[in-house]
Amino acid sequence: MTESAAQNPHMTDAIIIGAGPVGLFAVFELGLNDVKCHLIDILDRPGGQCAELYPEKPIYDIPAVPVCTGAELTEKLLEQIKPFHPAFHFGQMAEKLEKTADGHWRVTTDRGTVIEGKIVVIAAGGGSFVPKKLPIKGIEEFEGTSVFYAVRKMEQFRDQNIVIAGGGDSALDWAINLQPVAKHVTLVHRRDEFRAAPDSVLKMRTLVAEGLMDLKIAALTSIEGEGSRIRNVIVQETGKAQEPMACDALLAFYGLTMKLGPVAHFGIDLHENLIPVNTADFETSVPGIFAIGDINAYPGKMKLILSGFHEAALMAKKAFTYVHPDRRYRFQYTTSSSDLQGKLGVEHAA
Numbered sequence: 001m002t003e004s005a006a007q008n009p010h011m012t013d014a015i016i017i018g019a020g021p022v023g024l025f026a027v028f029e030l031g032l033n034d035v036k037c038h039l040i041d042i043l044d045r046p047g048g049q050c051a052e053l054y055p056e057k058p059i060y061d062i063p064a065v066p067v068c069t070g071a072e073l074t075e076k077l078l079e080q081i082k083p084f085h086p087a088f089h090f091g092q093m094a095e096k097l098e099k100t101a102d103g104h105w106r107v108t109t110d111r112g113t114v115i116e117g118k119i120v121v122i123a124a125g126g127g128s129f130v131p132k133k134l135p136i137k138g139i140e141e142f143e144g145t146s147v148f149y150a151v152r153k154m155e156q157f158r159d160q161n162i163v164i165a166g167g168g169d170s171a172l173d174w175a176i177n178l179q180p181v182a183k184h185v186t187l188v189h190r191r192d193e194f195r196a197a198p199d200s201v202l203k204m205r206t207l208v209a210e211g212l213m214d215l216k217i218a219a220l221t222s223i224e225g226e227g228s229r230i231r232n233v234i235v236q237e238t239g240k241a242q243e244p245m246a247c248d249a250l251l252a253f254y255g256l257t258m259k260l261g262p263v264a265h266f267g268i269d270l271h272e273n274l275i276p277v278n279t280a281d282f283e284t285s286v287p288g289i290f291a292i293g294d295i296n297a298y299p300g301k302m303k304l305i306l307s308g309f310h311e312a313a314l315m316a317k318k319a320f321t322y323v324h325p326d327r328r329y330r331f332q333y334t335t336s337s338s339d340l341q342g343k344l345g346v347e348h349a350a
């Protein structure tokens with residue numbers, strides 16, 4: 001963490017860990033209660049499982065929305081929370097949670113971002129999405145210096161020999177995007193079939209046909225190098241001998257898995273990797289820390305988006321009492337409350 005990040009944290013009312021559908025809807029319910037939010041997600045975009053696991057699959061059980069895809073639900077939620085101007089911190093893992101001397105909560109991410117808030121809402125779903133590691137012995141020595149599972153800055157790869165492993169959207173998108181930046185790009189995939197969008201597959205094949213990048217249908221078997229720097233990756237085509245390929249950086253995109261991750265060390269009671277909550281307000285064993293959505297556990301819990309939406313509404317009611325201890329909570333309908341309509345920036349109903 002940089003000294004300035006620690007000394008000048010982002011100040012807010014609520015820190016939401018997880019920008020899945022439930023974390024996003026929490027912004028809405030908290031916003032109606034005058035609670036401002038910052039959200040953190042390890043993914044590089046909002047939507048959680050809906051965006052990462054099934055963006056194009058239809059969902060049929062969102063109340064009053066007969067059908068929408070995971071991506072469409074995410075877009076609609078973003079539109080709905082716009083009036084509340086949430087701040088997003090993407091591509092970062094909420095790593096540390098501590099209480100400050102003045103009774104606030106401080107969350108620090110793995111990229112050194114520091115946020116202080118009056119309450120914390122854990123909407124971490126099945127946990128954080130983490131990249132599947134390359135199943136190669138000794139890979140740890142190279143990770144972060146010449147083996148990468150994400151691209152933070154394309155410039156880092158300028159004029160390098162890059163090998164990209166994988167056959168999904170991330171592998172093909174980065175192969176196409178890095179081709180003009182790198183000295184040379186080789187895409188390595190086990191089969192000549194790709195899970196990526198057809199348009200990306202076509203673009204990749206065109207670049208290969210034009211001689212601007214290489215495609216190797218082979219298994220990645222090992223890597224060679226000195227210290228933490230790769231020299232060669234060793235690949236093997238079916239029925240052929242192993243072959244070294246010069247490589248400065250290896251980017252592996254073998255998909256993501258979900259792990260509870262740092263939430264397990266936040267000092268909150270856990271039961272089988274879930275967070276038990278009180279169903280009146282979805283507060284955890286620690287006052288001021290709430291858990292909503294797939295991450296929580298209570299008798300009868302159903303891991304559905306609509307359950308998380310309901311939990312967000314009850315959580316926000318209790319959150320109000322922490323953030324505005326001097327004010328009385330007022331139950332209001334959005335249809336008839338000019339106060340709520342003002343917050344939403346909509347015309348007052350007659």
Ligand SMILES: Cc1cc2nc3c(=O)[nH]c(=O)nc-3n(C[C@H](O)[C@H](O)[C@H](O)COP(=O)(O)OP(=O)(O)OC[C@H]3O[C@@H](n4cnc5c(N)ncnc54)[C@H](O)[C@@H]3O)c2cc1C
Binds near residue numbers: 019020021023049053
């Ligand atoms: C294939 C499939 C189909 C489904 N279909 C339906 C359906 O039809 N209807 C339905 O209601 N539900 C469906 N679900 C379930 C639904 O997607 C989940 O109930 C919902 O996504 C839970 O939302 P959430 O916001 O609680 O968690 P998630 O969507 O899991 O989002 C949690 C977010 O938190 C982030 N995160 C976790 N820990 C950290 C950390 N420490 N730091 C930073 N970020 C962190 C994760 O990266 C993730 O983006 C389906 C699920 C799958 C896999």
